Amino acid sequence: MLTLLAATSEGDDSGGSGLIEVVPGLMIWTLICFAIAFFVLRKYAFGPIQTAIDARRDRIRQAVEEADNARNEARELLEQHRALIGQAKQESADILAEARKVADSHIERAKQEAETERQRRLEETRKQIDAEAVRAIGQIRSEVADLTIEATERVVGKVLDAEDQRRLVEEAVQGLDFSALEARKS
Numbered sequence: 001m002l003t004l005l006a007a008t009s010e011g012d013d014s015g016g017s018g019l020i021e022v023v024p025g026l027m028i029w030t031l032i033c034f035a036i037a038f039f040v041l042r043k044y045a046f047g048p049i050q051t052a053i054d055a056r057r058d059r060i061r062q063a064v065e066e067a068d069n070a071r072n073e074a075r076e077l078l079e080q081h082r083a084l085i086g087q088a089k090q091e092s093a094d095i096l097a098e099a100r101k102v103a104d105s106h107i108e109r110a111k112q113e114a115e116t117e118r119q120r121r122l123e124e125t126r127k128q129i130d131a132e133a134v135r136a137i138g139q140i141r142s143e144v145a146d147l148t149i150e151a152t153e154r155v156v157g158k159v160l161d162a163e164d165q166r167r168l169v170e171e172a173v174q175g176l177d178f179s180a181l182e183a184r185k186s
Contacts, residue, residue, distance in 0.1 A: 144173060145169040145172070145173065149169065152168055
């Protein structure tokens with residue numbers, strides 16, 4: 001082979017390219033070397049290379065399928081998460097609504113209790129005022145009776161017996177106008 005190359009390089013002096021020239025001996029040796037290299041590669045290299053390519057193709061296909069499965073699972077989890085969030089929001093809204101109802105009922109009950117207590121105290125105060133008015137009227141009548149007796153003793157100059165005193169007191173008290181005091185009582 002080296003001789004052929006050396007022969008071709010000597011023929012290059014003519015100005016032509018040695019690659020374009022057809023040399024039958026070189027062609028035969030090239031075909032024989034190619035066939036030997038092809039059979040050796042086919043027997044020892046192409047099988048393992050094809051096996052490696054097939055294994056890589058299977059791994060890639062499996063990785064793509066796993067990625068698709070993971071994507072689908074992630075979508076399902078996202079949908080479940082959104083559903084749970086929606087459910088939690090609904091539950092929190094229900095709890096808030098229930099809490100507002102309970103608070104409103106407590107407020108309303110407190111208002112009613114306060115109004116009831118106010119009415120009770122108002123009625124109690126009215127009763128106390130009425131009792132004080134009755135007591136004051138009784139006290140005024142008693143004082144008027146005492147004053148009348150004393151005035152009568154001074155005018156008449158003598159002491160009257162119990163029956164005459166009572167009659168004079170009743171006449172004096174009937175002459176007094178207690179309607180203003182009784183009107184305030186009502």
